[in-house]
Amino acid sequence: MTSGAQVAQEPATSTEYVGVSVPRREDFRFLTGTGTFSEDITLSGMLYASVVRSTLAHADIVSIATDAARIQPGVVAVFTAADFGDDEMGTIPTDWELPIMDGIPARYPLARETVKYVGEAVAVVVAETRVQADDAAYFVDVEYAERPAVVDAELATRDGAPLVHDQYERNTSYVWHLGTGDWDSMAAAADHTVDVRLVNQRVHASSLEARVSIADYQVGTGILTLYLGTQNVHVVRRNLSIAIGIPENRIRVVTPAVGGAFGSKLCLYPEDVIVSAASRRLRRPIRWAETRAEHFTGTSGGRDHIEQVSLAADKEGKIQALKVTTYANLGAYVSGMGAGIPVVSGMVYPGVYDIPVADVDIHGVYTNTSTTETYRGAGRPEAAYLIERAVDELAAKAGIDRVELRRRNFIQPHQFPYSNATGMTYDSGDYEKALDKALEMIGWDDRVAEQAAARAEGRIVGLGLSVYTEFCGFGDSFQLQLVGFDRATWEQSVITVTRTGSVIVQVGIDAAGQGHETSIAQIVATELGLDIDDVEVLQGDTDVVHFGTGTFNSRSMSSAGTSAALAARKILAKATRLAAHMLDVETDDVVYRDGVFSSGPQPEGRQVTFEEVAVEAWRGVDLPEGMEPTLKEIAVFDPPNFTSPFGVHVAAVEIDPDTGAVRIDRYVAVDDCGNQINPQIVTGQIHGGVAQGIGQALYEELAWDEEGQPMSTSFMQYPVLRAHHMPRLETGHTVTPSPVNPLGVKGVGESGAIGSQPAVVNAVMDAVRHLGVDNLDMPLTPAKVWTALQEASR
């Protein structure tokens, strides 16, 4: 047992780490400032890049004058698109092109004829120091011919809207239909229908560490090394290879410690290609480090969907049909997985409810804004918000208690695996159980009674809940490739046992603070019956781990955790055979426990230790017939389906009638991520996710004015949640194992961000609906709430 661990029950054996809150081994270096982040890396002879960016949302580039910048002190080179051919700096590939899209618009790392959003890279200055590069960048003079811009996805689909891309007749990139059945006839026959328009605004992860990219092209070997904070070194390697024409086997991508990513560091960015091409040209390493303003304007944000939602229900409130039209803002280009997110969002619009008919149209739309991408939850927060807001509206309109209405519509445990009307299969679930637990934790009935008393005093109080399910662990690969998903769904792990019996695990995921070094080590140490300190987990370097798919969609435990467990099982099988050989017994007679193989039940039998077996395997002199030397195994796990975490979040709020400010008085989250590897990490993930969900519900919005000028370029305007904005979180869990992987894990990285925004907004709506406010869009700023209350009281 590791000291300081919190254990609910004594584990079965001393190497049973799964399910135990082992302290995160990463924390020491992160909390003591001894971690290495990208910008901590300085290479000899390194140059520094500063990027010149578009100041207009849409314009033709008339000319770029670089002469004055070139003669500034320390400047080594100034490059524009004209300096590179397609073979040296080609377009940036995406990872998800839906089959119905008419191609994707070419996105060159440095803009060619036109710029399409404020912040798009136009030129790069490379100098001996960072300051010299920044200074000289002011001397690059770009002349633009401004064009009309459009920033709102719905407006961009209207006739006459300015076109973002000349080669297309419309800004609509695709309209994807999901669902089966006939909405019209269901709606005509329904006793209750509701119709709501929701805006899920653009938000930004705004990680503490912005992006950094360091390229080092070695002319002697022809190998390019790129250091950057990313969630998937292998995807970066592939896409960079396509963009700059260096084969993948001569590109090394390294991600050191990452100071937050949340989906915003999944795609290949223009600057990664720019520094790579420039390093190859100049034959010197080059570092580019993003400023906060560049981060807000250039690094992808998430969400930005406008949705028209309708539900049709019978007399009892049983929902018969769902209809949705969504306008999803892709931004000016298609970034990474950006095009697919709105579509998979649609696949969970029905949420936890057994709704027979769905009619969903999703419009992916180009605008003159920065690109949208995965952001914590990527599609599922939008879906949960949509259905949970609509269900509350239905309950209010039908006069049915919202808890009861939900119970009547839940998919029942016996229905799993359950295929919903929009084409998603949920692996397992037990929503009643989670709901009961959450209601008990908050004391729902007492809170309802208190609320009535508070309202009688004139206070504005509300209670809200959300029940969500989502999908994690990206699989199955066949279905996903049908919809154009161009990433792998499998994950690989390689385990090597050294001569001294210590264990190296190489995994193809790349953590950005999730604690995977600890949780993967827990899995492997448990499988191998070893002390956790004997297991080291390596990731984030394509020269160390040759293959992988990366960390996103809360897939790391279900995919890499599983492949690590499977590789460990292969190691143990081989070691057991060798131990039997050493002990001179049949393999089946060997008993293994806590690092010791015995010829029979311990402690009587003869014994060899794991370390002794490792030595024997390494020497390779006296091995069983046909056995190769060394203990080294690879396992690749391709999940047969998504996993479906679920949960229930409940919030109690009070609104200050004078200012409209919302205060969260209680917050209960009950989440089910299947089996838990490390409960403390699970709870930590919920805390972080809830913080980001509350941030979206109450504070955050990445906005542009009508001309496409960004309104948030710093933490002075963009309100990331501070400690004092957070309520105390009361967390609980239920455990419904996943049937789609042998560990029974589902994933928990995003759940908190999915359950929270609808719970908070439903609580606020509950507080104000009876005062005459019928809709509010996030963020629920004090001004917005106060104004709505004023208007309702008129």
Added chain:
Amino acid sequence: MIPSSFAYAAPATLRDALSLLAEHPDDTKVMAGGQSLIPLLKLRLASPAVVVDISRLKALGEIEETPSAFRIGALVTHDRLLGDEAITEQWSLVRDAGEELADPLVRNRGTFGGSLAHADPAGDWPAVALAADAVIHVQSQRGAREIPANDFFTYLFTADIADDELLTHVELAKPLPGTVTAYVKIDHPASGYAVAAAGVSLTIDASGTCRAARVAFTGVATTPLRSAAAEQTLEGSTIDAETIQRAVDHAADGINVIGDGYAPVDYRRHLIGVVTGRAIRRALDRRNCTPDNHERPHT
């Protein structure tokens, strides 16, 4: 980002500092705590040729108490001022404002004088200085001047202080008997600056009549400023619920209220009333004499 390059000087005497300022007044910036200046330099919103760091001028870091006033050196930090019990006991609004100003890190470096000289339209100390009728003392090689707070803040980030002048200290007269003060702030969730804040000072005689009132705002207009309408409503009246309501209703009269995406004009105008009412009630609570039928402010 990184500031563009500049020359740096850290004079040890006031004389040297003033002569440096006299040399290139329009291209020189004084740096006190740097908590506003350094961000401006980093964003390259300011690119002075010379930065004169005045932090070595120890004489400007003292608080002196005379029988009638406090003399607060320009370099007194927010934290130091907040911790000065003699001042905060008599001027409660100093503690109210100081506790809400930024965070402990900023309060340890940022200075009272810097805050006033910077004249941030949402700065907290300017509203305190206005409500307390502070007098601001500046000096240059040309001589010394004193400016009442009410005349000091002239426009966005602009105060009545010339490029070659240094703010040396601020004089805060001791409050008249019967004076109660308070400061109430509604902050922006990102910046922490005031969306609307009010500092009030009420001098109430034994009969309960308000003899003098100061109501000052920050965060609501192009400068921190006083509300003549609210002050007139309060002066000469008994401060009861009705008077407070009148002050609240008229607090924004004559003010050209600014709006932005977070707080549009109408909403901010409304908040002016909210902070006015809350600050008056908080001040009155300190008098242990609450007017009839009011709720305790919840802030």
